[in-house]
Amino acid sequence: MSHASSVAPNATRTAPAIEPPRQYPDKPADVFLFGTCVLDLFFPDAGMDAIRLLEREGIRVHFPQAQSCCGQPAYTSGYTDEARVVARAQLALFAGDWPVVVPSGSCAGMFRHHYFELFKDEPQTLKQVESLAARTFELAEFLLNVCRVQLHDSGAPVKVALHTSCSARREMNTHVHGRALLGQLAAVERVDHDHESECCGFGGAFSVRMPDISGAMVKDKTAALKGSGAAEVVSADCGCLLNINGCFEKQGERLRGEHLASFLLRRTGGHKGDGR
Amino acid sequence: MSAMTDVPAVPIAFKRNAREALADPQLRRNFRGAMDFLMDKRRVQFPDGDELERLRAFGNRVRARALSKLPELLERLDANLSRNGVKVHWAETVEEANAIVHRIVEQHAAKKVIKGKSMVSEEMEMNHYLGERGVDCLESDMGEFIVQLREEKPSHIIMPAIHLNVGQVASLFHDKLEVDYTEDVDRLIQIGRETLRRNFFEADIGVSGVNFAVAETGTLLLVENEGNGRMSTTVPPVHIAVTGIEKVVENLRDVIPLLSLLTRSATGQAITTYVNMISGPRKADELDGPQEVHLVLLDNGRSQAFADGELRQTLNCIRCGACMNHCPVYTRIGGHAYGTVYPGPIGKIVTPHMLGLDTTRDLPTASSMCGACGEVCPVKIPIPALLRRLREEAVRAPEAVPHHMRGQGSKYSKKEAMLWKAWRKLNTSPALYRAFSFAGTRLSALMPSNIGPWTEHRSAPKPAARSLHELAREHLGED
Numbered sequence: 001m002s003h004a005s006s007v008a009p010n011a012t013r014t015a016p017a018i019e020p021p022r023q024y025p026d027k028p029a030d031v032f033l034f035g036t037c038v039l040d041l042f043f044p045d046a047g048m049d050a051i052r053l054l055e056r057e058g059i060r061v062h063f064p065q066a067q068s069c070c071g072q073p074a075y076t077s078g079y080t081d082e083a084r085v086v087a088r089a090q091l092a093l094f095a096g097d098w099p100v101v102v103p104s105g106s107c108a109g110m111f112r113h114h115y116f117e118l119f120k121d122e123p124q125t126l127k128q129v130e131s132l133a134a135r136t137f138e139l140a141e142f143l144l145n146v147c148r149v150q151l152h153d154s155g156a157p158v159k160v161a162l163h164t165s166c167s168a169r170r171e172m173n174t175h176v177h178g179r180a181l182l183g184q185l186a187a188v189e190r191v192d193h194d195h196e197s198e199c200c201g202f203g204g205a206f207s208v209r210m211p212d213i214s215g216a217m218v219k220d221k222t223a224a225l226k227g228s229g230a231a232e233v234v235s236a237d238c239g240c241l242l243n244i245n246g247c248f249e250k251q252g253e254r255l256r257g258e259h260l261a262s263f264l265l266r267r268t269g270g271h272k273g274d275g276r
Numbered sequence: 277m278s279a280m281t282d283v284p285a286v287p288i289a290f291k292r293n294a295r296e297a298l299a300d301p302q303l304r305r306n307f308r309g310a311m312d313f314l315m316d317k318r319r320v321q322f323p324d325g326d327e328l329e330r331l332r333a334f335g336n337r338v339r340a341r342a343l344s345k346l347p348e349l350l351e352r353l354d355a356n357l358s359r360n361g362v363k364v365h366w367a368e369t370v371e372e373a374n375a376i377v378h379r380i381v382e383q384h385a386a387k388k389v390i391k392g393k394s395m396v397s398e399e400m401e402m403n404h405y406l407g408e409r410g411v412d413c414l415e416s417d418m419g420e421f422i423v424q425l426r427e428e429k430p431s432h433i434i435m436p437a438i439h440l441n442v443g444q445v446a447s448l449f450h451d452k453l454e455v456d457y458t459e460d461v462d463r464l465i466q467i468g469r470e471t472l473r474r475n476f477f478e479a480d481i482g483v484s485g486v487n488f489a490v491a492e493t494g495t496l497l498l499v500e501n502e503g504n505g506r507m508s509t510t511v512p513p514v515h516i517a518v519t520g521i522e523k524v525v526e527n528l529r530d531v532i533p534l535l536s537l538l539t540r541s542a543t544g545q546a547i548t549t550y551v552n553m554i555s556g557p558r559k560a561d562e563l564d565g566p567q568e569v570h571l572v573l574l575d576n577g578r579s580q581a582f583a584d585g586e587l588r589q590t591l592n593c594i595r596c597g598a599c600m601n602h603c604p605v606y607t608r609i610g611g612h613a614y615g616t617v618y619p620g621p622i623g624k625i626v627t628p629h630m631l632g633l634d635t636t637r638d639l640p641t642a643s644s645m646c647g648a649c650g651e652v653c654p655v656k657i658p659i660p661a662l663l664r665r666l667r668e669e670a671v672r673a674p675e676a677v678p679h680h681m682r683g684q685g686s687k688y689s690k691k692e693a694m695l696w697k698a699w700r701k702l703n704t705s706p707a708l709y710r711a712f713s714f715a716g717t718r719l720s721a722l723m724p725s726n727i728g729p730w731t732e733h734r735s736a737p738k739p740a741a742r743s744l745h746e747l748a749r750e751h752l753g754e755d
Contacts, residue, residue, distance in 0.1 A: 012344040013589055015336040015656035018329045033748070037703075040744045041716055042737055047744035051751065062755050063748040065710075068703035074696050076645055078667030082700040089704045117661070166646035199604045203644025208729045210642050212295045215733030216608050217644070246734025 024145040025099070030060045031142075032100045034090070036107045037069040038238040039259075046238070046259030050103040050139050052270055053261055057147045061101075064093045070110040075118065077205050084118050091115070091128050099146065100132065103139040103261055104237050105168020111136040113171055138168065139261060140177035140236055153185035155267040160188050161230035163221070163244065163257065165237030166199045174236055178260055182234070185267050193228035195220070202243035218247040226255060233257040285634035285683060288615035290642060297609040303439060307610045310438045314601040317544025318652070335537045336656035338530045339592040346582060349491040349524045350573065356494030360556035362569045373574045374405040377483070377516055380570055381411055384514055386480035392500065392508035393417035394485030395433050395595060396518045396574055398617045399630070402483070414479070416472050416504035418465065425452045431611030433618060434542050434597040439610050472504065482508035482566065486519035487594070488534060489571070492527045496571065498552040499539065506552050515566040517554070521573050522582075522591035534594055537654035542596040577629035580682065586665055590625050592655040597622075599649035599659060605642060614639065621649035625662045633670050633683030640666040641687075713743040 031054060035047045051061045070090060075083035090111075094100050102108035112133045119125040143149045162182060168174040175197075182190045201207065201217025208214075222244060225233050233255060235241050241257045248255050297303055322328040342349060354364045367373035377400075381389070389406060391397060391413055403413040403424070415424040419436035423429065425448055430436030437445070442459050450457040455467050476482075484505055488497040496517050498505050509515045525531060539545045558565035581590045600606040600620025611619035616627045616636070624639040633640075640663050649659040670687035702708055720739040727736050748755075 012340045013585060014340040015333055015658070018326070018333060035744045035748070041713055041739045044740045044742060044744035044747050048747050048751065051748065061752060063745075063752050064755050065745060065749060066706040068706075068709050071703075074699060076664055076667070077696070078664065078669075078671045079693075079696040080668050082696045085700050086703045166644070166648070170647040170651055197648075199644045199646035199648070201604070201644060203646065206641070206644045210291070210294070210605075211729030211732050212291070212298055213605055213608060213642065214644065216298050217604055218733060220608075242737050243734065246730070246737060249735040250731075250733060 030098045033063050034102045036104045043238045046261050049265040050261040070107045072110045100136045101142045105138045105172045105174040108138040109167045109171030138172045144177045151184040154269045157187040159191050159230045160232045161193045161228045163235040165240045191228045191230050194224040200240045202239045222247045234263045236260040287637045290638040293613035294609045297613040311607045321540035321544050339655045342525045352491040360494045365572045368575045370400045388479045389413045389481045390479035392484035392505040476507045476511045479512045481514045482512035483516050484509050489524045496554040499548040501549040514568045516570045518572045538594050541598040541654040581629045592657045598652045602648040602652045621659045634686035
């Protein structure tokens, strides 16, 4: 992760070589949870379920109350200066040695990959960025590879479709981790859906800036999920869930996507969050 | 497609075009089917993911090395081509490029031009330019030929007529070429080839594009599958190649990995049927080939991309089209909706340099940033990152920095800038954030059920009764 920082403004860039597989630390005693802004307001239960999953592993969870947003909405909209200010606030809050667990792949990807670009001109800040990037884990990745959870399914047999957000899939490999966790659940059959790796059409501001294209994409995605024969839809990204569930609801469909954390906890004897 | 002028740019009506395309079920079916087919073909060519990654990194380095010494390589290319007897012309704008071609046409009193496939000639709108001056240009690539018969533009950079199905081509040939209606693909291709064949011998000039221009040897490489490229460049007495300045590579051996990446990424072929290597006009003891070969090197905004270390990566492109084949937006709206010569993800990052960010204002935002394009790009152009950068340039306050991108700041709006300032405030002052989420969750009943574009296809999102901040505070205490 040393790209960007040392590149002179007019140098010709070459792509980084193939990254080696990530090395995982032992299970820690303490972690930070970064709740993300969409989850905070729209899926707080999923956040609580993530906390319970971590606590069940004997981990103390810390939730800095001053946290807000990773900065991605402004960053992808081209308002880089505004994004940097918000990102700087998160950097300060999540300093230290504890891992930062994020129940959303795209926000985790923002921490792990895009903060380098945001702070490329600040060598001092880049040290903090490097530390944060090294300690940031998407929830499923953390449960699987750091906690090494062994899940015991207590639910009835069910077919489940997994949707992984694009940035989560491409930047954080969440499809691999999500599938592995679902694979641990004995009575859960994960079914593929048509064009599974294709974007659901959310893309943050894209969904309102390009409503027609975004709408066509989410209609195709919901049709594919329905067509998979799955009784339940699971995803670890709240932006996608907002988009997909909104489209299901508009169509009068019964099906809804559920956050992976809630699904895992529910299937393994935990209790659902108590936000509503 | 005009040079820099003071006339305010007219933005491409992208959103309207997209809406019309989305409402056309035939177009939707044609593109979905064709893109699925192309994605499968590519996948078969790259069975080993690690091998693909190594190849992409290699391709990226070859292109980056060429770009890092672009001016020097172009001079070497010019010198070596000249030594081989090729006349090299430099054009900063499409007008200059067209004028150069027209001058050659006039020198030979040419009336008929036959063209192999060339996207740069599309950039120049050469057919139109020469047509207005009484010169007949005929496209000889089957897809281009079909598109020309329909008086359309290509909808894909590799497969110009990919938006059409067999029935549509059958009707077209029946109407325009006065042949019996047939949906037999082999028969249709035969009809096309017979029509084209005599034109190769009647043409005064052949025009082609270039896939790679090799500086070391002064060689122009051209890949194709139909043989029309070889015919266009060898049968007529004069051959004019047109290409962008970024197509130069240093050595002949650089071509090998790029060629392999190009054909496998584009059409899922290990190699194309024809690989033409053109190193000059017919020599005294040779039996065939043109008497005269010209190369027109076109800038058309490329040097603007070149001047910036990040945006320069745009010029890595080897025009395989894999980014559009894998793009969920392109797959749904097709190539014409973009209103540009280069559609899809590569079109969104290259066209702003050619036409300005004002004309192309909607293109960089027409992406969900899903990253499919960057993932398949054989030379690792970070397309999403470049789209983001163009968005940044488009909304940059006009007074903030000197203009170095044409059309910079064209999407700037004081209102939107203020909104993002407010967003920044909200997300950096915990008390304000707490008050906001308290209000948002408690007053969710007051949330309108119609919130503009979002609710055209989805129900309005409903905030939960209490935020995660509150729930976590209760569960974990103040942290």
